[in-house]
Amino acid sequence: MDPHLLRTFVTVVRTGSFSAAAGELGYTQAAVSQQIASLENDLKVTLLHRRPVRTTEAGARLLDHAGPILLRLQAARSEIAGLAAGPRTRLRAGASPLAAVHVAEPLAAARRAHPRLDVTVRVLPRAGIGAAVATGDLDLGLVDGIAAPSDPLRLDVPLTAVAVAERPLVVPLPVSHPLASRSRLDLRDLVDALWLDAPDTAVPLAALREAVGVRDGFRASLACDGGDLLLLLGLLGAGHGLAVLPAGAAEGGGLVEVPVGEPRIVHRTELLHPRTPDAASASFVAALT
The missing domain is CATH 3.40.190.10 (Periplasmic binding protein-like II)
Known part of the structure; x- marks a missing residue:
């Protein structure tokens, strides 16, 4: 399955029209229609009703899978790009509001280990933390939620999750x-x-x-x-x-x-980071685990 076609499909569903999707993606409307047709031909099912634009049952099923697939691909791209770029002198950490209490101490440890580190800390909604780390907008993130005691949070992101606190x-x-x-x-x-x-x-x-x-x-x-x-x-x-x-x-x-x-x-906080964190991120992770 071509991820470019999958991304076009998701954009059409989200915007509700072929023309709006074309404008967002920088394609012509005809190109968007052709890409959707190619995806349907590949899967041998109709994914979208055209007027008005809405998913068929098969399209709804595909949409459920599309987000995690595209996020995983973006995470792989971001992680490989980070390895190719070599050592970094910056650390971009994020936290959801109720997880932010756990940022200060590990951040101090990372700065002691890397005195010239350029640090940015952002507070984001819970739902945005995992995606921001997976796509490389953040190097690591702290996210919170509720779970049964000792159970992990149910986070559908291609990242390493480490328990921080309950x-x-x-x-x-x-x-x-x-x-x-x-x-x-x-x-x-x-x-x-x-x-x-x-x-x-x-x-x-x-x-x-x-x-x-x-x-x-x-x-x-x-x-x-x-x-x-x-x-x-x-x-x-x-x-x-x-x-x-x-x-x-x-x-x-x-x-x-x-x-x-x-x-x-219980209330549970977890640290999310790529499978191979850089040196600065590793110092932050080590201080929490």
């Missing part, structure tokens, strides 16, 4: 909240409560639904975009809704952290 989960509540005196909480009892939709600074509501095993519930009272934890804590303290955070994240915010008792899940 912390209990809590629901931070104002002192006056009726549940603030509880010794622990069962999330199944809170399905019908109002929640803050803060996917980058708290456990995403979709992840809570999956953990509890429900399709509905965990209704959002408001959306809180971005990685500002102080804003989230302010919204929690003012009673705008609930959120699940790792223990300690709400310290100093005037909130009571009530532990999550059920289901048995």
